Amino acid sequence: YPVFPQPILYSYFRSSCSWRVRIALALKSIDYETIPINLIKDGGQQFSEEFQALNPMKQVPALKIDGITIAQSLAIIEYLEETRPTPRLLPQDPKKRAQVRMISDVITSGIQPLQNLSVLKQVGQENQLTWAQKAIRSGFNGESFPLQTHPTLFQVSMADLCLVPQVANAERFKVDLTPYPTISRINKTLMALEAFQVSHPCRQPDTPPELRA
Amino acid sequence: YPVFPQPILYSYFRSSCSWRVRIALALKSIDYETIPINLIKDGGQQFSEEFQALNPMKQVPALKIDGITIAQSLAIIEYLEETRPTPRLLPQDPKKRAQVRMISDVITSGIQPLQNLSVLKQVGQENQLTWAQKAIRSGFNGESFPLQTHPTLFQVSMADLCLVPQVANAERFKVDLTPYPTISRINKTLMALEAFQVSHPCRQPDTPPELRA
Numbered sequence: 521y522p523v524f525p526q527p528i529l530y531s532y533f534r535s536s537c538s539w540r541v542r543i544a545l546a547l548k549s550i551d552y553e554t555i556p557i558n559l560i561k562d563g564g565q566q567f568s569e570e571f572q573a574l575n576p577m578k579q580v581p582a583l584k585i586d587g588i589t590i591a592q593s594l595a596i597i598e599y600l601e602e603t604r605p606t607p608r609l610l611p612q613d614p615k616k617r618a619q620v621r622m623i624s625d626v627i628t629s630g631i632q633p634l635q636n637l638s639v640l641k642q643v644g645q646e647n648q649l650t651w652a653q654k655a656i657r658s659g660f661n662g663e664s665f666p667l668q669t670h671p672t673l674f675q676v677s678m679a680d681l682c683l684v685p686q687v688a689n690a691e692r693f694k695v696d697l698t699p700y701p702t703i704s705r706i707n708k709t710l711m712a713l714e715a716f717q718v719s720h721p722c723r724q725p726d727t728p729p730e731l732r733a
Numbered sequence: 734y735p736v737f738p739q740p741i742l743y744s745y746f747r748s749s750c751s752w753r754v755r756i757a758l759a760l761k762s763i764d765y766e767t768i769p770i771n772l773i774k775d776g777g778q779q780f781s782e783e784f785q786a787l788n789p790m791k792q793v794p795a796l797k798i799d800g801i802t803i804a805q806s807l808a809i810i811e812y813l814e815e816t817r818p819t820p821r822l823l824p825q826d827p828k829k830r831a832q833v834r835m836i837s838d839v840i841t842s843g844i845q846p847l848q849n850l851s852v853l854k855q856v857g858q859e860n861q862l863t864w865a866q867k868a869i870r871s872g873f874n875g876e877s878f879p880l881q882t883h884p885t886l887f888q889v890s891m892a893d894l895c896l897v898p899q900v901a902n903a904e905r906f907k908v909d910l911t912p913y914p915t916i917s918r919i920n921k922t923l924m925a926l927e928a929f930q931v932s933h934p935c936r937q938p939d940t941p942p943e944l945r946a
Contacts, residue, residue, distance in 0.1 A: 576874070577839060577843065577872075579843075586828065588828050588831065588832075590831045590832075590835060591835055591839075592834070592835045592838035592839060592842070592843075593838075594834065594838055594842075595831050595834035595835040595837075595838050596831075598830070598831070598834055599827055599828075599830070599831040599834075602827040602830065603827050614812055614815040614816050615799065615801050615812075617811070617812070617815065618801070618803045618808050618809075618811070618812040619801075619803075621805070621807065621808035621811055621812075622803060622804055622805045622808040624808075625805035625806075625807055625808050625841075625842075626790060626804075626805060628838075628842050629805070629807075629838075629841050629842035629845070629846050630790065630792075630805075630846065632842070633842050633843065633846040633847060634846060634847075634852065638871075639847065642864070642867075651855070654855075658851075659790075661789070
């Protein structure tokens, strides 16, 4: 069996999709190297020929691991779960797994894509805040059902890896979180864990000094 | 072990996310009942109190199965895969599974959300076509890498269940498919299979007579 070098994560400190993967790597105690891809500098480093050869979707995160490169945060997390199962990020019962995947998908395909950098650019500066807020509120409302049962569902799951970065985005887009007490409570509990702290946008190799904490 | 009634799929004939699940059910020979949710009629039947109690995200598809209700197409397909593994829609090798999930995620979180009905409404009638075309082209371009290797990857996979409905949407939004010969070829091969035909929007219980084929 070939020995592969340390995994490399292509990441942007502020990308919520990158943060999801950073939490998974931290929880599973996987050592890795970060190669920062600045989505704004030089017109977006994700558009460089070098990076496109790695991920033709021109998006972060991408993870080089075990001799392959995987893009898309959930595909990466599911791969880590299948190859490094400790600690588990998905329950063992298929019904509970379905619930975790459902919450994850609501965030990754229902909310986040609508407040992606490339979409916000198209929407235009003056409409960005309203647009992003609408997407987040609509998703958070809908989540009340699965999230109400969430705390008893499973300890820390893939859904949490999606939730925390999404809440941070909600705060960035000035969404009032008062109507979502369950989400706020879960977020607070999770943010007390080390894996969520070391992976935080304010503590990455590419975090600008003025945003460090 | 309790005996559950026949699964119920809440579906809209034209919804590409519903179509993904219909293909999975057909491939796995799972009998089910369809309850049509018309996303346009009555201001959108997905907004009814009755349906919201089932899926607070107010979206189709939702599948009632084994005593639970699952929303989000990929969560549903992964559940079917875990509980009804024949025929497999995911390869057994984790690296190949990652590739299938990556292609699936590119479509379900990179392309489709941007041409969702609710988003197109916000974008406005006059901009819809350009907006949707841009999202589809950008995704199809990026896919060239995984899709080039796709035919040798695995027989019929979850990625195919995402691809075929997305190609149909591309045609609906008048995207010229000439630049994507691999996608067109895979799509044509798949559309020859019965499971892709019986699940097609033109053959559903709620397909209007003038759109039947």
